[in-house]
Amino acid sequence: MVPRGAELAPSSWDRRDPLGEEQLEAAPFLVHRYPDRALLLATDRCASYCRFCTRKRWVGQGPSPTPTDLDAALAYLAAHHEIREVIVSGGDALVLADDKLAALLAQLRAVGRLDVVRLATRMLAFAPTRVTAALLGVLRAHLDVAGAPALYLLSHFNHPRELSAEARAAIAALVDAGVPVLNQTVLLRGVNDDRAVLIELFRALTRLRARPYYLHQCDLAPGTEAFRVPIADAQALYGSLRGELSGLSIPTFVVDVPGGLGKVAMGPSALVGEDDDAVVLRGSRGQAARYPKR
Numbered sequence: 001m002v003p004r005g006a007e008l009a010p011s012s013w014d015r016r017d018p019l020g021e022e023q024l025e026a027a028p029f030l031v032h033r034y035p036d037r038a039l040l041l042a043t044d045r046c047a048s049y050c051r052f053c054t055r056k057r058w059v060g061q062g063p064s065p066t067p068t069d070l071d072a073a074l075a076y077l078a079a080h081h082e083i084r085e086v087i088v089s090g091g092d093a094l095v096l097a098d099d100k101l102a103a104l105l106a107q108l109r110a111v112g113r114l115d116v117v118r119l120a121t122r123m124l125a126f127a128p129t130r131v132t133a134a135l136l137g138v139l140r141a142h143l144d145v146a147g148a149p150a151l152y153l154l155s156h157f158n159h160p161r162e163l164s165a166e167a168r169a170a171i172a173a174l175v176d177a178g179v180p181v182l183n184q185t186v187l188l189r190g191v192n193d194d195r196a197v198l199i200e201l202f203r204a205l206t207r208l209r210a211r212p213y214y215l216h217q218c219d220l221a222p223g224t225e226a227f228r229v230p231i232a233d234a235q236a237l238y239g240s241l242r243g244e245l246s247g248l249s250i251p252t253f254v255v256d257v258p259g260g261l262g263k264v265a266m267g268p269s270a271l272v273g274e275d276d277d278a279v280v281l282r283g284s285r286g287q288a289a290r291y292p293k294r
């Protein structure tokens with residue numbers, strides 16, 4: 001969160017809009033990159049202002065969506081029948097006041113065909129007391145409506161030290177209320193690019209019923225080169241987690257391909273060779289074996 005002088009020396013790889021979201025904005029504040037999902041940027045405000053934020057061009061700076069903008073985004077969702085899932089993000093979905101969040105959930109229910117709404121938030125780390133009885137009431141009231149889309153909460157923890165007692169209580173309250181928690185972690189040089197730290201984080205999250213979902217390579221946002229772990233080092237670090245962590249505890253390591261080309265899994269490949277009859281696969285402990293092609 002603390003600005004550093006290194007940010008003032010941009011890399012030639014930096015991009016103002018690393019994920020090409022502006023060119024994929026199908027309606028105001030609505031990014032439609034993948035056929036069945038859409039990203040609703042419901043507020044530019046955030047619980048945290050991460051120096052590595054992929055949307056630092058906008059987050060905390062505005063403009064904020066107006067009710068008219070949100071109505072236009074909702075109209076697009078209603079008209080595009082291929083969309084089954086909406087990720088409400090920003091900024092931070094839980095910056096929205098309870099009444100605004102309840103109204104937005106009602107509008108999303110009214111779309112009529114959504115399977116899932118994901119709420120992306122950094123609040124569980126930065127302001128876990130946001131998870132109040134009133135907020136849980138809003139979420140439960142949504143889930144009580146017949147046919148309502150399932151709710152998932154997308155949290156953002158990068159280090160086990162962010163898992164305060166309050167954060168742990170907030171995760172438990174959400175899961176107990178019927179809202180599964182999935183966690184995203186950004187791999188950050190000098191912060192969490194350490195095998196023991198990541199293992200501790202992912203084990204603790206799993207124990208708390210917050211499923212480690214994605215480990216992100218840091219995007220090419222301006223001034224973030226100092227945070228980026230060289231990709232080969234990141235793959236080796238991720239590879240060292242396999243075999244140590246169960247499938248439940250290990251997130252998928254992803255890189256968002258610059259220019260809006262989408263996420264790709266970047267774990268080290270298990271495929272290390274092949275011949276006419278078999279592929280050669282390397283197991284999690286490093287030994288290789290042949291597996292028949294047919």
Ligand code: SF4
Nearest residue numbers: 046049050053091122
């Ligand atoms: S929590 Fe997410 S949206 Fe908010 S500043 Fe950090 S990276 Fe950006």
